[in-house]
Amino acid sequence: MQTQHGDLLAETPQRLPVLLSAFAAGILLAISLDLDQQGLASTLSRASGALAAVYLAVILLSLLSRSISNRLTGVLHRLSSWLGISLTGTWVLFSGIGCTATGSLAAGGGPRVLNQLSLPLWILGVVLVVLGLRSIEPTSRETSASSTQILALILIISLGWYLRTVDLETMPYVLSGDEGSAGLVGWEFVEGTRDNLLGLGWFSFPALYFWLLSLGQSIFGRSVYAIRLFSAIAGTLTIAATYWGGKLLFNRNVGLMAGAWLATLHMHVFFSRVAYNNVFDGFFLILAIALLYRG
Known part of the structure; x- marks a missing residue:
């Protein structure tokens, strides 16, 4: 025994x-x-x-x-x-x-x-x-950024935020049908007729995006600004993610140049100013590549 x-x-x-x-x-x-x-x-x-x-x-x-x-x-x-x-x-x-x-x-x-x-x-x-996924291997210490690099990063992100939010409700002037449909699904979360964040919404898009739109509408009401705000936030976060990815793959200067390029790229600015979920794709793609490289 x-x-x-x-x-x-x-x-x-x-x-x-x-x-x-x-x-x-x-x-x-x-x-x-x-x-x-x-x-x-x-x-x-x-x-x-x-x-x-x-x-x-x-x-x-x-x-x-x-x-x-x-x-x-x-x-x-x-x-x-x-x-x-x-x-x-x-x-x-x-x-x-x-x-x-x-x-x-x-x-x-x-x-x-x-x-x-x-x-x-x-x-x-x-x-x-x-x-x-936390690695058991010791991570190497990174050299700290200089004050000039930190200031440059702040200016780049601030510029990107400004370009994506200035006159957000009137530029683009026309609210497209897709934006309106997305906003209506977001409003269903506010009304309580929809509460499944992990389900599907309009056009079989994941409902989590529409829930984000409901947060904007809960704060700013049923307005164009409310449903476009999170696209601007995602676009600005993509600038920061691009800098981080460039820094990991190359160095801080490359990250700053890549971030500055994306901050002023007209196509990215446009999709950061409309209530489409497309702009989130770039953010998660760059973040995934950076995390994969970092291990």
Whole structure:
């Protein structure tokens, strides 16, 4: 008995990631199925419910089979070595991916959220992914920027903000139909007829963008300025992201030149002044490339 008990304790650290994954999968699956509101049969009839059931079945099989469990643990070790993160970080990373996926499933695709825990789960997943990707390798210290470089960056960002917000309500003078439609969906969040941030809105665009428009309308009312403001904010943030990416890839001077070029680029200024979600694409693309390079 003591030998068997000792063997079990010796295996526990290796099986811990799988055990924790199974525990988390059970909780997240129960939330995503939302049995009280929809019922098991109707939920499993959807593709998302079926995928979640398959995921849980794989986890349960891994617990019942020692060989499968050991293989999964070995996969985690190889992934952690390849990603340059710890074994715990790898588990945290994939738990975060599971949380975001489960949060999206629990939210549904309609205007009304199916489960109120969907958004907290999604946010928790994003936080876990960021924490899990922390490198175990020591980061090199960066030289501090000179006062001239700091002043230049402030001036560039300030110029970009000014060009994107001056007379925002009247330039462009015409409010396009797409802008108006986006603003109407944003107003649904203000009225309370829509509350699903993880669903889809007008033209199948992600509803999170329309929720941002609702924030502007909540503060400034139903105005052109209110629905165009977050495009200007995203455009200005893209300038800062461009500087940061240029600094990481090359040096601070290259980052400053790239930021100054984007701040005055007429096409980017235009799309930063209209209530389209296109300007967010450049921000997240540059941010993703910079983070990928930084590791």
